[in-house]
Amino acid sequence: MSSVLSFARSLLFTVAFYLVTAVMMIGGLPALATRRGVLWLAQTWARVVLRLLHGIVGLKVEFRGLEHRPAGAVLVAAKHQSALETLALVTVLDDFTYILKRELMWLPLFGWYLARGEMVAIDRSKGSRALALMNEEAAAAMADGRRLIIFPEGTRRAPGAAPAYKYGVAHMYDRLGVPCLPVALNTGAFWGRRRLTYRPGTAVIEFLPAIPPGVPRDTFFADLQERIETASDALLREAGLPGSARTALRAQET
Template sequence: MTLVRSILFTVAFYLVTTVFLIAGLPALATRRSVVWLAQTWGRVTLRLLEAIVGLRVEFRGLEHRPAGAVLVAAKHQSALETLALVTVLDDFTYILKRELMWLPLFGWYLARSEMVAIDRSKGSRALALMNDEAAAAMADGRRLIIFPEGTRRAPGAAPAYKYGVVHMYDRLGVPCLPVALNTGMFWGRRRLTYRPGNAVIEFLPPIPPGLPRDTFFATLQERIETASDVLMREAGWTGAARDAVQAPQT
């Protein structure tokens, strides 16, 4: 039954996404319209997920979201948090690979919404350019979402945080909002199989700006990994506790 429900959701998801991409073309007139469209698409997708699969997304710690510009640093286990976070963060901006801008239709929306794109072909220069674009987004008071590990990690995998989040935190001078989750327990990284249950995305107390770099790096990892382990155990994970803090690697 899980497989059947997963197939039905996958078909419904791509049909709905196609409708949004085509019917939403007038939204390309303004960045705000595209952001609103993305939030609506995310909410519809979450409803489909609950109705078809029986997978509900619960948000905790919403009271920890600060007003104004903030750097949102989230654990990354699946595609689920990518679309779920936009439903509870107003005026969001993602940091993403520039290659995504080249996708037909979808890339148009990314470009119009002024996402911060990383051009990896520029090597070390890419980090400076990314920080410049991020600073411009902060000047507009946006919620800048970054996945500090850079890619999805399976539940229980050793942490793999990149030091780029530290450079960004240091440059931007805004609070950092850590986000823990257990979504990978229900929505896998490389398979289209979804489990029913209660996936949790939890906003943790913000880390204030101005901390020393290494202190921030250790604090961010410790908070996200410790809280994510708790949420995964809540969902049935039986792994042992891990060393959540890496040494800085510049």
């Protein structure tokens, strides 16, 4: 019975999520007039979705380490396990800009919002040139004092999966000359990576102490991974996924 109830709640939330998203994207078209309007709409949408998630599924998000957020321009490097952190992070980071794949900009309506919000799009077809173009756009965002959000592994990883960080984050950190704010989380224990399944509980997103600018690239790259992975593993254990349980969940979602 509990599995049936869980499925019903997941299905109800999924329907509510897409309905709210469609209504807000259409009704929010006037927000396209300004970038600030788009950011406000995105934050409002994310807060509504998080309330629905808590009310329907019984899943809430807890933020820790908010005091570690530095003022001004910062590179936010987050673990990526599900779509939940993509939503949740914008509710606690003002003047945000995401680094995302270019294909998302082609989506009807949604892509318009991304473009007007001045997100940094990566054209992977350009190879090494893509990194240079991304760094140029990122530098422009930093000049405006924004919170630039990047997922260093490039894609969602199952809870407990071996880390797969891309060195591009180190190049970007070195080029931008701003603090880097590592973010650990355990969202993948509650929000399915590839399936529309959601588990009740408390997902934690934790901001770790910022890494100051000026650290050598190789040292920074190793330190960033160590901080995020150590803290994320601790949060997974807190969510009840130690050792073999994490391995089992990873096998289930692949």
